[in-house]
Amino acid sequence: MSVSMSPNNIVLRSLSQIGECGLFLLRILAAVPRSLRHIRETVRQLWFVGAMSLIIIMVCGLFVGMVLGLQLYDVLSIFGGTSATGTVVAIAIYRELGPVVTALLFAGRAGTSVTAEIGLMRATDQIAAMEMMAVDPIAYVAVPRFLAGVIAMPLLCCVFCALGIFGGHLVGVNWLGIDNGTFWSNMTATVDLMKDVVNGVLWKSVVFGAVVSLIAVFQGYTTPPTSEGVAYATTRTVVASSIAILALDFVLTAFLM
Amino acid sequence: MTEPTRAKPDDNALVRVRGLTTVLNGKKVFDALDMDIPRGKITAIMGPSGTGKTTLLKHITGQMRGDAGEVWVDGNQVSALSRDKLFELRERIGYLFQNSALLTDFDVFENVAFPLRQHTQLPEVLIRNIVLTKLQAVGLRGAAGLMPTELSGGMARRVALARAIVFDPMLILYDEPFVGLDPIALNQVLKLIRTLNETLGITSVLVAHELEAIKQVADHIYLIANGKVVAQGDPKTIADDGSPWTRQFFGGESDGPVPFQYPAGDLGASLGFPRRGA
Numbered sequence: 274m275s276v277s278m279s280p281n282n283i284v285l286r287s288l289s290q291i292g293e294c295g296l297f298l299l300r301i302l303a304a305v306p307r308s309l310r311h312i313r314e315t316v317r318q319l320w321f322v323g324a325m326s327l328i329i330i331m332v333c334g335l336f337v338g339m340v341l342g343l344q345l346y347d348v349l350s351i352f353g354g355t356s357a358t359g360t361v362v363a364i365a366i367y368r369e370l371g372p373v374v375t376a377l378l379f380a381g382r383a384g385t386s387v388t389a390e391i392g393l394m395r396a397t398d399q400i401a402a403m404e405m406m407a408v409d410p411i412a413y414v415a416v417p418r419f420l421a422g423v424i425a426m427p428l429l430c431c432v433f434c435a436l437g438i439f440g441g442h443l444v445g446v447n448w449l450g451i452d453n454g455t456f457w458s459n460m461t462a463t464v465d466l467m468k469d470v471v472n473g474v475l476w477k478s479v480v481f482g483a484v485v486s487l488i489a490v491f492q493g494y495t496t497p498p499t500s501e502g503v504a505y506a507t508t509r510t511v512v513a514s515s516i517a518i519l520a521l522d523f524v525l526t527a528f529l530m
Numbered sequence: 531m532t533e534p535t536r537a538k539p540d541d542n543a544l545v546r547v548r549g550l551t552t553v554l555n556g557k558k559v560f561d562a563l564d565m566d567i568p569r570g571k572i573t574a575i576m577g578p579s580g581t582g583k584t585t586l587l588k589h590i591t592g593q594m595r596g597d598a599g600e601v602w603v604d605g606n607q608v609s610a611l612s613r614d615k616l617f618e619l620r621e622r623i624g625y626l627f628q629n630s631a632l633l634t635d636f637d638v639f640e641n642v643a644f645p646l647r648q649h650t651q652l653p654e655v656l657i658r659n660i661v662l663t664k665l666q667a668v669g670l671r672g673a674a675g676l677m678p679t680e681l682s683g684g685m686a687r688r689v690a691l692a693r694a695i696v697f698d699p700m701l702i703l704y705d706e707p708f709v710g711l712d713p714i715a716l717n718q719v720l721k722l723i724r725t726l727n728e729t730l731g732i733t734s735v736l737v738a739h740e741l742e743a744i745k746q747v748a749d750h751i752y753l754i755a756n757g758k759v760v761a762q763g764d765p766k767t768i769a770d771d772g773s774p775w776t777r778q779f780f781g782g783e784s785d786g787p788v789p790f791q792y793p794a795g796d797l798g799a800s801l802g803f804p805r806r807g808a
Contacts (some may be wrong), residue, residue, distance in 0.1 A: 399633055404620075
């Protein structure tokens, strides 16, 4: 095993990256007031990372809801509790699957594209050109993409949840014959606005949006300006985001329950 | 009280480099380098590849800081400037990158308009007029709607030049402006550099290898090697200079003070041949 791949080195390098990422977050937050004049750029990025991710989020949300409905109906029918299918689908999607799967999809779809875009901007001297034109690249490039991610994630998560429940309804009610009224009434009676929707959908997705966007922007901004560097940075965005999402999900769930 | 970052106001040099020493990756790129770039003139910086010509431009613009020494631009010590002051200074400097560095999300018009939109509140009509005037100057008014990917290397270079002069800067730094240009485009760029210098009085610094092109426009040439200025003067003086540096560089000789080979060990040992007598 080479020295650079030793476990100690990997741990040290990871800790160092986390530290640098934290300092980068401070730079981003400090640049937020300066970036307000680039509000059009933020809206443009919101379109790229948000609206352009809608299709994948909708399709995946629908299928996750459908498979959840199918599995739960199968299990609940053993205990004669198929009427609870809607409730369990909704709670599972609101509390866990909605924010987590949306964030994982967002990291794969939007995070990688942000990393590659910024990495290529660095490799082709566009970031340096901005600095030479006295334009702060943190305020113009990093902050709009970060803010767009933070804003887009809860919205995408809402879409995912809506399509997920629709998918569960499609399978449970239209296919397997659960009563429509039972499906909705059990769900609305059990799902709690604060505990399930606000804590689950809103808080988690805002935190995941911030984390994924931060990782994506940081990896792109600090990547070596080579094609190999950009490729590695894109991979690191997916790996680091996925680990961060799942680890943070546990922490947030423990605190929010 | 004298401001520590201000030089003497009567200084005719727009850029002054004093005792600049820079070490990169263990290699001394500059070794107490001294240089003056006079106002309103075209100064060429030449030298073998890897001697730090682009690095010197980065020092002038504050993108890099030396390990020792000072770089002064228009009376400001660059390394002592705050970020805001450095950005104020950069608004008065145009920089032409080797690879043009156009913003790939924007078309030609928006690339040239970018600095205006970022730093001014000018009405759209005025921005349009300024941008089209600058594009006309580089012969690309008709290409305003093209994207950077639709441009040839020479066209991209000219768009980058239009962007660099959109604020009528006091200083333009050209990093390898002639690379990849066909003879027509090269002549156009040479004319542009000369015209900008004569009509607007812009001080120009050219980093280039093309001696014939440099001879046509440069007022002063610096030849740097081994981290120091090894020869300087007007093009004629440099051409007549008989020093080994100028002979080798301008004569294209592989043998001379600048080694062709990057420092390496014995070739025979590298190829695994046994040493004689061993």
